[in-house]
Amino acid sequence: MDGRAVGTAWLPISMSERLGVRKTYKLFVGGAFPRSESGRSYPVHGSDGQLLAYAAQASRKDLRDAIVAARRAVPGWSGATAYNRGQVLYRVAELLEGRAAQFTAEVAAAEGVSSERAAEIVEAAIDRWVWYAGWSDKLAQVAGAANPVAGPYFNFSVPEPTGVVCMLAPPESSLLGLVSVVAPVIVTGNTAVVVASEPYPLPAVTLAEVLATSDVPPGVVNVLTGRVTELAPVAASHRDVNAIDLTGAPDADRAALERAAAGNLKRVYHGDEEWEEPPGTGRLLATVEVKTVWHPVGI
Amino acid sequence: MTSKAGADLTVTDAMAWEYAPAPESRDVVSIAAEYGLFVDGEFRPAADGTTFATVNPATEEPLARVSDAGTADVEAAVKAARRAYKQVWRRMPGSERAKYLYRIARMLQERAREFAVLESLDNGKPIRESRDVDVPLAAAHFFYYAGWADKLEHAGFGPAPRPLGVAGQVIPWNFPLLMAAWKLAPALAAGNTCVLKPAETTPLTALLLAQVCQQAGLPPGVVNVLTGGGDTGAALVRQPGVNKIAFTGSTEVGKQIAAAVAGTPAKVTLELGGKAANIVFDDAPVEQAIEGIVSGIFFNQGHVCCAGSRLLVQESVADIVLDRLRRRLATLRLGDPLDKNTDIGAINSRQQLDKITDLVASGDAEGAERWSPPCELPDRGFWFPPTVFTGVSQSHRIAREEIFGPVLSVLTFRTPEEAIAKANNTPYGLSAGVWTEKGSRILWCAQRLRAGVVWANTYNRFDPASPFGGYQESGHGREGGRHGLAAYLDV
Numbered sequence: 001m002d003g004r005a006v007g008t009a010w011l012p013i014s015m016s017e018r019l020g021v022r023k024t025y026k027l028f029v030g031g032a033f034p035r036s037e038s039g040r041s042y043p044v045h046g047s048d049g050q051l052l053a054y055a056a057q058a059s060r061k062d063l064r065d066a067i068v069a070a071r072r073a074v075p076g077w078s079g080a081t082a083y084n085r086g087q088v089l090y091r092v093a094e095l096l097e098g099r100a101a102q103f104t105a106e107v108a109a110a111e112g113v114s115s116e117r118a119a120e121i122v123e124a125a126i127d128r129w130v131w132y133a134g135w136s137d138k139l140a141q142v143a144g145a146a147n148p149v150a151g152p153y154f155n156f157s158v159p160e161p162t163g164v165v166c167m168l169a170p171p172e173s174s175l176l177g178l179v180s181v182v183a184p185v186i187v188t189g190n191t192a193v194v195v196a197s198e199p200y201p202l203p204a205v206t207l208a209e210v211l212a213t214s215d216v217p218p219g220v221v222n223v224l225t226g227r228v229t230e231l232a233p234v235a236a237s238h239r240d241v242n243a244i245d246l247t248g249a250p251d252a253d254r255a256a257l258e259r260a261a262a263g264n265l266k267r268v269y270h271g272d273e274e275w276e277e278p279p280g281t282g283r284l285l286a287t288v289e290v291k292t293v294w295h296p297v298g299i
Numbered sequence: 300m301t302s303k304a305g306a307d308l309t310v311t312d313a314m315a316w317e318y319a320p321a322p323e324s325r326d327v328v329s330i331a332a333e334y335g336l337f338v339d340g341e342f343r344p345a346a347d348g349t350t351f352a353t354v355n356p357a358t359e360e361p362l363a364r365v366s367d368a369g370t371a372d373v374e375a376a377v378k379a380a381r382r383a384y385k386q387v388w389r390r391m392p393g394s395e396r397a398k399y400l401y402r403i404a405r406m407l408q409e410r411a412r413e414f415a416v417l418e419s420l421d422n423g424k425p426i427r428e429s430r431d432v433d434v435p436l437a438a439a440h441f442f443y444y445a446g447w448a449d450k451l452e453h454a455g456f457g458p459a460p461r462p463l464g465v466a467g468q469v470i471p472w473n474f475p476l477l478m479a480a481w482k483l484a485p486a487l488a489a490g491n492t493c494v495l496k497p498a499e500t501t502p503l504t505a506l507l508l509a510q511v512c513q514q515a516g517l518p519p520g521v522v523n524v525l526t527g528g529g530d531t532g533a534a535l536v537r538q539p540g541v542n543k544i545a546f547t548g549s550t551e552v553g554k555q556i557a558a559a560v561a562g563t564p565a566k567v568t569l570e571l572g573g574k575a576a577n578i579v580f581d582d583a584p585v586e587q588a589i590e591g592i593v594s595g596i597f598f599n600q601g602h603v604c605c606a607g608s609r610l611l612v613q614e615s616v617a618d619i620v621l622d623r624l625r626r627r628l629a630t631l632r633l634g635d636p637l638d639k640n641t642d643i644g645a646i647n648s649r650q651q652l653d654k655i656t657d658l659v660a661s662g663d664a665e666g667a668e669r670w671s672p673p674c675e676l677p678d679r680g681f682w683f684p685p686t687v688f689t690g691v692s693q694s695h696r697i698a699r700e701e702i703f704g705p706v707l708s709v710l711t712f713r714t715p716e717e718a719i720a721k722a723n724n725t726p727y728g729l730s731a732g733v734w735t736e737k738g739s740r741i742l743w744c745a746q747r748l749r750a751g752v753v754w755a756n757t758y759n760r761f762d763p764a765s766p767f768g769g770y771q772e773s774g775h776g777r778e779g780g781r782h783g784l785a786a787y788l789d790v
Contacts, residue, residue, distance in 0.1 A: 079746075142455065145766070145780060145781055145782070147762070147764045147765045147766070147780055148764050149760075149762035149764050149765050150439065150762055150764075151760070151762070153757065153760060153762075155762070155764075155765050157765075157766050157780065157782065162770070242771065254562055255561050255562025256561075256562075258557075258561035258562055259558045259561040259562070261557075261561075262554050262557035262558040262561060263554065263558075264726065264771070264772060265550070265553065265554060265557060265569065265571075265771065265772050265774065265775065267775055282790075289728075289751060289770050290751065290766050290768070290777050290782050291745075291750070291751055291752070291753065291770075292751065292752050292753070292765055292766050292767065292780075293745045293752075293753045293754075293755060294752070294753070294754045294755060294757055294760050294765070295741065295755040295756060295757070296756055296757050
């Protein structure tokens with residue numbers, strides 16, 4: 001059994017049977033799947049200690065490249081209509097559903113839960129994605145306002161995407177947690193660079209494959225696998241990142257990361273959700289800016 | 300006035316007509332020789348007894364000595380605020396909190412002229428502005444947020460949104476009373492108690508507001524006012540018992556505060572600097588645009604974080620706009636802030652005057668062309684003439700750095716895309732202006748400008764119902780409106 005990748009484990013070892021084709025797990029940057037420019041990878045083990053695969057170990061340079069790709073994608077994605085973003089994200093959920101069996105196997109292997117439990121997690125992740133997709137054309141109505149100012153002015157406020165958001169995905173929840181940090185960021189028009197769960201990175205790469213084959217434009221979501229302690233400080237101090245989500249940061253690093261984020265006054269979000277619980281609007285609101293527009297009223 | 304002679308008289312002699320002085324009376328204000336800190340409902344000296352002088356920037360005349368709060372005073376004020384929060388304010392029904400805020404709003408209106416004169420004396424801003432903008436808006440803020448105090452469960456933050464606790468609030472010198480109102484009103488409405496630190500150079504209206512709180516019967520400790528300098532503010536934002544920090548001021552200090560509270564549970568909102576673009580398209584209503592440019596950068600001597608300090612004018616109309624702008628600037632009256640005809644008052648401090656002078660010198664050195672109208676500056680006090688730089692490029696310091704003075708940098712553009720690119724070419728993102736008669740272009744620009752407030756065919760309008768705050772390095776969080784409540788609730 002040693003050395004076999006997930007998804008091939010059910011195959012009997014027999015010279016008469018076909019040999020499985022394993023997957024190379026790579027990064028997802030700007031719509032492409034490069035290896036790390038550093039040439040590094042790290043072994044990923046299942047809960048039983050079995051080697052599942054080698055994941056790319058992203059370097060600081062890979063992170064900076066991903067941020068460039070995310071920045072490039074901002075005008076198109078933030079400029080898309082809310083209806084369009086909602087449809088694109090719903091399409092992602094459709095593709096997730098089609099790959100449910102693969103995600104179930106990967107989540108089970110990574111998190112060491114039963115197949116039944118993994119299937120529940122995958123279903124919850126897909127439902128979570130659908131829930132967030134529906135927010136695309138509703139958040140402005142909930143978080144925006146028409147403001148009755150004391151003068152002859154039309155005045156309204158709307159939430160707008162803050163720009164490029166870096167997220168440290170929760171280490172313990174390889175798919176549901178990942179989906180819960182990615183979807184609320186991009187549905188409002190932000191673009192994202194997400195550092196996947198370090199111990200369980202493989203479902204994130206498969207999610208990237210789903211994103212790549214849906215209608216999400218290149219660069220809107222970039223997925224890196226690697227060492228959080230290596231990548232997080234770069235994300236926190238990067239001048240072209242507008243917000244950082246420290247959900248997956250080690251507790252001991254949080255203060256330093258927040259201090260680094262103060263260098264360009266990034267918006268900082270600390271998540272500590274129970275992933276199974278229904279999310280509120282907190283994550284949606286954490287990466288939007290409220291813009292208020294005035295215009296005189298007259299003839 | 301129908302005759303040709305009459306018309307000629309108006310044109311030829313207008314410049315020669317002198318305005319008679321029209322000073323507002325100072326008698327409405329009585330300034331004490333010395334002021335204590337307002338802690339736990341009482342005025343008392345700083346624990347170590349130190350004081351400093353606040354001066355009238357228009358004359359350099361000392362107005363009063365105020366107490367310099369030290370660490371012990373910060374601790375005492377936060378402790379008093381904590382006690383008031385736990386024992387009184389948090390438990391009080393919102394409808395009762397509302398009535399205190401309504402009382403304060405009414406008393407501000409009753410004593411409006413007194414506040415306006417005191418503000419102009421201590422800050423140097425024209426009485427026309429303190430009387431017509433600062434004080435009425437401050438009262439309006441209390442009035443607006445008073446009405447939220449008993450409606451929080453309907454504000455969209457869940458069925459029972461909770462206050463944060465003790466708010467430490469540090470405010471700047473450009474709108475001393477108004478900024479105090481922006482900070483205190485939403486905090487108190489949401490059920491927090493406050494420790495307010497007014498700016499070192501403009502403490503007097505905050506102390507008068509403290510007296511109003513006392514006279515309104517506000518329970519001791521609900522509002523505390525600590526006067527002092529940067530050290531006092533730094534001690535306040537680092538005080539462990541502070542649950543919420545609200546700061547308005549420079550981006551530099553805002554970053555220091557964000558770094559200082561990193562890793563602590565304190566919630567922070569920051570309203571910081573700006574370098575706003577005021578974009579004038581070729582089809583703009585020119586006369587209105589000129590007024591908007593003038594109020595955009597010369598309102599409050601340009602001591603405005605959202606000032607329209609970069610004029611982006613479409614190349615095809617640049618000459619016309621600049622010609623009319625210069626003619627308009629020649630009519631501005633600079634001088635005694637208490638004179639009701641004054642348009643441009645005093646620069647708030649020598650330190651700020653030095654900063655403006657330094658940046659203007661950089662504009663000269665980097666090759667921009669400087670122009671000011673003929674303008675006599677008073678012999679004493681801190682003054683700077685309205686100034687326009689043309690031939691400014693994006694790399695010039697005067698196009699990148701916040702000057703916080705009556706200095707306009709003019710750049711040109713050819714296409715709407717270029718205007719947006721130049722407008723957004725800044726780490727700030729507080730505000731922007733757009734002037735055009737074409738509605739679709741206004742909305743197109745408004746969507747693309749990376750700024751928290753966009754004024755279209757108007758500029759520098761404020762209202763308690765209207766959220767205000769920045770993108771990027773202009774800070775985070777909003778003040779005003781329903782959004783302003785979120786900054787003071789556990790949401």
